[in-house]
Amino acid sequence: STTTSNLSAALSKLGYKVMQFGCDPKSDSTNTLRDGTYIPTVLDTLREKSEVNAHEVIYQGFNGVYCVEAGGPSPGVGCAGRGIITAVELFKQQRVFEELDLDFVIYDVLGDVVCGGFAVPIREGIAQHVFTVSSADFMAI
Secondary structure, three states, X not given: OHHHHHHHHHHHHOOOOEEEEEOOOOOOOOHHHHOOOOOOOHHHHHHHOOOOOHHHHOEEOHHHOEEEEOOOOOOOOOOHHHHHHHHHHHHXXXXXXXXXXXXXXXXXXXXXXXXXXXXXXXXXXXXXXXXXXXXXXXXXX
């Protein structure tokens, strides 16, 4: 998330329209772009309401970066990969990516989810490039 947030911030400073799509069930991918303020996740909002306008879960962070947190299932229940798919499908159905005319959508996807994780953007055809960042510590790269 640190690497992804820095990349989002740098691209926005270069004048690009960027969305960072946090796909970790902990919902903390975009924290540093939003000064640590909480935003409701797509899945939490869907649990509260039967229909959700995608704009209800898009928040602007540092330098206008669009911040979204997919969220996940209740701890110990369900599959985080399904949460990513549900959130992305909502955005695709409502044509949000086209409407916002984004230059980059950066998916911050955890790599340790058996049922999805980093494979979801590839499988769903929403990623043109996939980069895996790994490290033995908490601050990769």
